Amino acid sequence: MSELKNRHHIITALVENKAGVLARIAGLFARRGFNIYSLAVAPTHDPDISRFTIVVDVESAPLHQIVSQLDKLINVVEIKELDPTEALERELLLTTVNADSRSRSEIIQIVSALGGSIVDAGISHITVELAGTPDTIDTLEELLRSFGIVATQRTGRVALPKLRTENSFETGSRNFKVFN
Amino acid sequence: MELTGAQALIKSLEHQGVEVIFGLPGGAILPVYDPLLESTIRHILVRHEQGAGHMAEGYANVTGRAGVAMVTSGPGATNIVTPLANAMMDSTPLVVVTGQVPTTSIGTDAFQECDITGITMGITKHNWLVKDANDISNTIAEAFYVATHGRPGPVLVDIPKDVSNDLIDYAEPDDVSLPGFKYISEPDPEAVRQACKLILEAKRPVFYVGGGVLKSRASEALKILVEQTGIPVVTTLMARGAFPDDNPLCLGMPGMHGNYTAVTAIQQSDLLIALGSRFDDRVTGKVSEFAKHAKVIHADIDAAEIGKVRVPDVALIGECRRSIEELTRGLTESASQLSKPNENLLPLDIGDWINQINSWKETYPLSYDKSESDTIKPQYVIESISNLQEEGTIVVSGVGQHQMWASQYWKFNNPYSWVNSGGLGTMGFAVPAAIGAKVGRPDKAVWAIDGDGCFQMTAQELITSSAENIPVKIAILNNAYLGMVRQWQQMFYEERYSEVYLSPDLPDYVKWAEAMGCVGFRVDTPEEVIPTIEKANEINDKSVVIDFRTDITEKVFPMVPAGKSNDEIIVGPFGKKS
Structure with a gap:
């Protein structure tokens, strides 16, 4: 698992909010054989600009190659890798687990201990939500597994650079001194 | 309005x-x-x-x-x-x-x-x-x-x-505003300094010149840089003519069908200066074996090319012409700073390297068998057309054996005089591309070197050339086969020829040419080659198609088999020491 995590890098990109941008980005990944682990996109405070957070698997290609190919897309305005230590990362989980009268209170306890909440409940199941770091979400998923997970949807990571690094946001075009 | x-x-x-x-x-x-x-x-x-x-x-x-x-x-x-x-x-x-x-x-x-x-x-x-x-x-x-x-x-x-x-x-367009479209024109000065240092230290340097030099109209700048340094030049398929073949420092084309000297100079270099080239697999062969001991300077306008195939020691991201000019300027500066009194660092002191290269040139020149007098060798046709042209004639090719022979045997001494399909390898490119080239440069003669397979794909555009009065000349090297595929089947599939025979007579190229409003000639013997080319040169009001019946068995050499190291180059039909 940790080896897999080392292969995952976060790319954050500001793109023009135009028709077909998602297809251009997804198509580039497909035709160059780059792997996407997760992808989240929505407009920013500026309605003309959307932010993509893409978690990529660098097993398929060096990160700098992925970033510079994406940077060539005309609609990509700014792009860079987010160093996890310099980034705020969140993910949202919705998951429905089996819950009977004996397990119900234990599930509620676990969910609230990790900062999640119950969004729906029935006689035999509970649906919970948790917004948190990907690690916290991994933990909750792990803990709930023994009760029997019925369905799960994770949003994929969204991320922002921490404010003190925002000033050094670069387009990535000239940063080629480091190739590791 | x-x-x-x-x-x-x-x-x-x-x-x-x-x-x-x-x-x-x-x-x-x-x-x-x-x-x-x-x-x-x-x-x-x-x-x-x-x-x-x-x-x-x-x-x-x-x-x-x-x-x-x-x-x-x-x-x-x-x-x-x-x-x-x-x-x-x-x-x-x-x-x-x-x-x-x-x-x-x-x-x-x-x-x-x-x-x-x-x-x-x-x-x-x-x-x-x-x-x-x-x-x-x-x-x-x-x-x-x-x-x-x-x-x-x-x-x-x-x-x-x-x-x-x-x-x-209607309103005239605003100034173009594309916030996401970015490219760097000027190379980073620190990178230029590092590149100059590597060049001045090099013992076996080579300029590996690609199509980017032509795209950025940098031929003149390149000539100055080569004169300044004395470093030999290879020009890739896309860059033929970017540096004149008649300059002794020009080693010709590298790669799968490159000549021995160009291929081996790269393999043995200690510094490869890639200018607007992209380490294409047809040039590198097996990447891990490509120029193994060389440091690499890579100049390209496309940042995504840097490190895509080969991680360079120094990257010059910028317009090729600007990178070349900055190298010239930087080298003069660095050389004067680093040289001791009465010492000249430029041109580089690489006499041993040049001698080595010259001995390869002598031992392994491009060659073909001229002993058979009754068959037309395709290389001879190309040499003859090339020799009978005025300076600056534009030559266009399709894709396959004839393309490689054209690149090898045409004498390219002028930039922008060579048009071919390199990366995609599009058969049928030559006839329409030649017509387009003639429209762009009506003052120049335009010859297409085409294969019989290629010609059949897009020949109908000669009707366009006749209707629109755009006279071009097409030399079909008619070997009755999809020649390059035949060559691979002969060499790598135990001569099991599968679906490569086309026939020399079907279609009748002369009749076809005439039906399209062109002049058609057919050439069956070596003696007719030159007179027919001369006849074609005289015709300026119509397109001309010449059906050269060439040697069916002729293969393109040298050759580095696909996926093999460039060190395994086969010089001729009888192996390395042909």
Whole structure:
């Protein structure tokens, strides 16, 4: 698992909010054989600009190659890798687990201990939500597994650079001194 | 000024200085063909849309300006997909305008509807679907800007029929504003300093010159840099003519069918200075064995090329011409700082290296068997045509054996005189590309070296050449086979020839040429080669097709088998020491 995590890098990109941008980005990944682990996109405070957070698997290609190919897309305005230590990362989980009268209170306890909440409940199941770091979400998923997970949807990571690094946001075009 | 979208489109193209459009009308583009009747732009009516695309490429390659093609929706648009992919691979600036079904019909599987922006997303630098006629002038300005700036390449503008018909208040385009389109012109000064240091320390340096040198019109700058340093030059398939073959420092073409000296000089170099080249697999062979001991300086305008195949020691990201000029300037500066009194660091003290290279040139020159007097060797045809040309004749080729022989045996002493399909390897490129080149440079003679297989793919464009009075000369090296495939089947598939025979007589090329309004000749013996070329040279009012019946068994050598190390180069039919 940790080896897999080392292969995952976060790319954050500001793109023009135009028709077909998602297809251009997804198509580039497909035709160059780059792997996407997760992808989240929505407009920013500026309605003309959307932010993509893409978690990529660098097993398929060096990160700098992925970033510079994406940077060539005309609609990509700014792009860079987010160093996890310099980034705020969140993910949202919705998951429905089996819950009977004996397990119900234990599930509620676990969910609230990790900062999640119950969004729906029935006689035999509970649906919970948790917004948190990907690690916290991994933990909750792990803990709930023994009760029997019925369905799960994770949003994929969204991320922002921490404010003190925002000033050094670069387009990535000239940063080629480091190739590791 | 109130105009239709179609009128606005033509006006926008005129505004960009477009002189010529290669195209073919149809339903969805019909409104645009009407105002064309009043335009100053020349339209060349092709016989197949693929021809329009390759003509536009030929035009772009010899002029340095964007080639323009216009076709209708659906099959018109899909027929031009191959030229777009070809232009993308070879970084050729192309603006293709396609008609589209009305916006109200998009997505309904309407007659001649196809999602051409979707199809061409991966084979254009960018494409646009224009949904509002008011956007036409800005979109066309953006299209030309994107096609011709940074690393050049093709773009496509898709215009629905109702958008062409809409009435708008036409306004000239604003200044192009594309916040996401970025490229760096000037190389980083620190990187230039590092590069100069590597060059001054090198003992076995080679300039590995690619098509980018031609795209950035950097031939003159390169000549100065080579004179300054004394470093030998290899010119890739895309860069033939970027540095003159008759200069003793020119080693010719490297790669799978490169000559021994060019290939081996790269392999044994200690510093490879890649200028506008991209470490294509046809040049590198097995990448892990490619120039193993060399440090690499990589100059390219496309940052994504840096480290894509080979991680360089120094990257010069910028326009090739600027990088070359900055190297010249930086070298003068560094040399004067580093040299001791009475010592000259430039040109480099690499006499041993040059001697080694010269001995390879002597031992392993490009050669073919001239002992058989009754068969026409294809190499002899190319040498003869080349020798009988005025300086600056443009030569175009298709793809296959004849292309490699043309690159090997034509004497390239001028830039922008060689047009071929390198990256995509598009058979059938030569005839339309030659016509486009002649349109771009009517002052030059244009010869196409073509194969019989290639010729059959796009020959009908010679009708266009006759109808539009664009005389070109086509030399078919007719070996009755898909020759390159035959060569691979002979060498790597135990002579099991599968689906490669074409016949020398079917079609009758002379009759076919005459039917298309051209002059046709057939050449069966070596003695007729030169007189027939001379006859063809005299004909300037019609296109000429010469059917040269060449040796069927002739193969392209040297050859590095696919996926093998360049050290395993086979020099001739009898192995290395031929």
